[in-house]
Amino acid sequence: MAGMETAGVGGKVGVVMDSLRDAYGDTLVELGNEGANIVVFDADLAGSTRTSKFAKAFPDRFFNMGAAEQGMVAAAAGASTTGVVPFVSTFAMFATGRAYEFVRQAVGVGHQNVKIVATHAGLTVGEDGGTHQCLEDLALMRMIPGMTVLSPADALETKQAIRAAYAHKGPVYVRLTRDKFPRIHAEDYRFQIGKAVMMRPGTDVLLVGCGLGTSICLAAADLLAAEGIEATVLHCPTIKLFDRETLLRLAKAHRAVVTCEEHQAHGGLGGVVAELLSEAHPMPLRRVGVQDQFGQSGKPEKLLEAYGVTPQAVAAAAKAAL
Amino acid sequence: MPQQKLESVEDLAAKAKALRRDVLLQVYKAQSGHPGGSLSWIDIGVALYYHEMAVFPEDPANPARDRFVLSKGHACPAQYALLADQGFFPKAWLETFRQYPTKLQGHAENHYTPGVEVTTGSLGQGLPQAVGIALGLKVQKAAQRVYCVIGDGESQEGVIWEAAMAAPHHKLDNLCVFHDLNGLQIDGDVKKVMNINPVPDKWRAFGWAVKEIDGHDFTQILEALAWARTVKGQPAMICARTVKGKGVSFMENQAGWHGVAPKTEDYEKALAELAD
Structure with a gap:
């Protein structure tokens, strides 16, 4: 990402740029291969959020709910009561904004074991503009009692954060992004919630x-x-x-x-x-x-x-x- | 105690009459709550809990249970009456409805009340959760069925129609929903507040198998439930014409009794009408 040079945080010689959302999609597939009892929901953005990787590997455990984020989050809450661990993905604006009340009531008040992994958070969404740059997702999710909120920095950390979210009992929100970010952690880094x-x-x-x-x-x-x-x-x-x-x-x-x-x-x-x-x-x-x-x-x-x-x-x- | 089962429509009707008294008890004691919409679906509830579903009062989370979601969660006094009578919790709890500290919240919350599967009450939250339960069961090849009751005022919520699309799309034939069509909402006649008609046509157009019944006729309710089990490859919608406040003459078809508790005089009058 040449652009990050301006911000002074990337694109420099020797800096590796990581895709957090690719790391997410890959980790879902790994979890599926390991036999984890997960299901994945997306709302017509599977290609962008990279849940498409999981959809391809485990079509029976992937549910595209169409452009219908409220119903998707509620469905994930319902599914969690059957013992599966649902991952729900769309852009941060829709996961935390449009579907807010469903996150609060069905997932939050319901104390359900749902993992909300949103991509395209923050200013680095770029060209899509202010309507799609969610700048309040951490605040919205932080206000929900019982919600764990994670914001990893690179691919290595994202992979571990997704695994930690899966292992954690209770609702988790993970903030991911569209753009690649500079790798900041060494291979031996160990993330802990x-x-x-x-x-x-x-x-x-x-x-x-x-x-x-x-x-x-x-x-x-x-x-x-x-x-x-x-x-x-x-x-x-x-x-x-x-x-x-x-x-x-x-x-x-x-x-x-x-x-x-x-x-x-x-x-x-x-x-x-x-x-x-x-x-x-x-x-x-x-x-x-x-x-x-x-x-x-x-x-x-x-x-x-x-x-x-x-x-x-x-x-x-x-x-x-x- | 194990689940009580009732076979005859007479026994089911008698049970419903008794549980109507328990609905009024809760709302009277709390001096708060929603009697009208509780009385409109309680016959459906009795058919589900005493005839149709497998539930485990002593082991509410037993994986072999069928699932019930009251999407119109404000009408939870009827669900609490059903759960208490089945032995999910002591009947004495009913007198604590809506009063701190209570296990019986003003709108149904799974975290408080044994036998409540998910949190509802904010309209539109229940049906999409029922869709998720049905998906979760299907993925795990579980044979249990999912039942849900939605309201007619509630179906003005957009998310109801998100779920309406999702259930047929994912071929959820383990899902059976009752649309409790009592025709009234807080501000009055549903047709005047925001017309949702033609209701059965809407569900058909969305891909549901649809049956229309009188929601207070146990013969029709049981027939519809038997029919729903035969539906394959799509979810079943039972459009139930009901009467808000059913069973209490002065509450019937009165929007004013949506969210108002009876005073002592009205409570005693209602109990007299519902006496065995």
Whole structure:
């Protein structure tokens, strides 16, 4: 993805770009081959979400519900009562927006074991524009009692997050994206629900990211280092069942905290961190993300720049907070 | 105790009369709830729980059970009366309906009440969940059947028609749905609020096998259920003409009794009408 160069997080020599949704589709097939009692629902976007890989391998366990997301989510809730583990996929806008009340009532209030894996979240949907760039899915899903919320950063982490979601008893939301993202984890990385992972140690400022946000934080740490500011980068792939202890421990060892996500700056990761710090350890905080706006059409890297979700923005926020 | 089964239409009718009293008891004690729509489907419920379905009151999650989803979840007093009488939980619970802390929520929630499969009450949530249950059973080659009751006001919800498309598309012949056509909703006559007619034609057009019956005639209800078992390759829809508030003269066909509890005088009058 040449475009990511503008955002400073990818496309550089030596950076491997990962497709999170391909990793998802491949993992569904692996689970199917291992005999996992899963079924997969999609709403006319199987090619885009990559559930088509599973549909091809296990046609009897795949249900295309047509462009009907509310009924699809409810059907998954019903199916879960029969002992199968349903995965439900469509774009984040429809899974969490259009079908919200079905996620809340049938899945949430019903305490059902449904895995909602949405692709095409965030600004990096790009050209489709503001109607399709879901910038509030983390907030919407985080508000549902009992919902676990995950936002992995690369393919390796996505594969493990999907397996963890399958093994986890209870509803899980997993945020995936259209665009390929830079690989940030080494092969020996082990994802765990509820565990944040330190990506780079520093001393001055704590940069906290999820999804693409972590890559942006890592690039920002390079910019800050060039100015003599040592940043610690913490990756938080679990937004709900959040790793409160690690965040607080690291926050207390730094003079400021900056969050970064391709989501509204409020309600998602930034919201979690602000809520935690304001109650448990008030300290300087800046939240990099979309500032209460809708998205619009454009190349992902142009949009990230236009909306200020860049390494430069994170670095500037860090300096402002210190 | 094991499931009670009733064979004759006389016994089923007597049971329905007794359970109508239990519906009113709940709503009276709570001074809150939905009597009208509970009384319109309770005969169907009695036919399902005492004649048609296999259920396990002492082991509600037994995989051999048939499944029931009350999509019009506001009419749960009738389901609670059925479940209590079958022994899923003590009858004393009925007096706690809608009152904190209670296992009998104002709209049916599986997490609270033994024998309730899924959460409904927000209109339109139940039928698509019943579709999912039917899919889940089919995938696992389970022989159990899925029954669902939807309301006529409820079928103004768009998601009902998403489920209406999905069930025939996926050939769910293990699914049998009753459309409780009592003709009334909160704001009045369904035809005037938002006309849903022609109802049976709509279901046929969506690919369902359709039968029309009087939803208070046990002979017709049992015949329809037997017919539904013979339907192959598509889901069965039983369009049941019903009377809102059925069995209590002053509640019958009165939209005003949709979500209003009787005061003591009306409660006693209703019980007198429903005496054995």
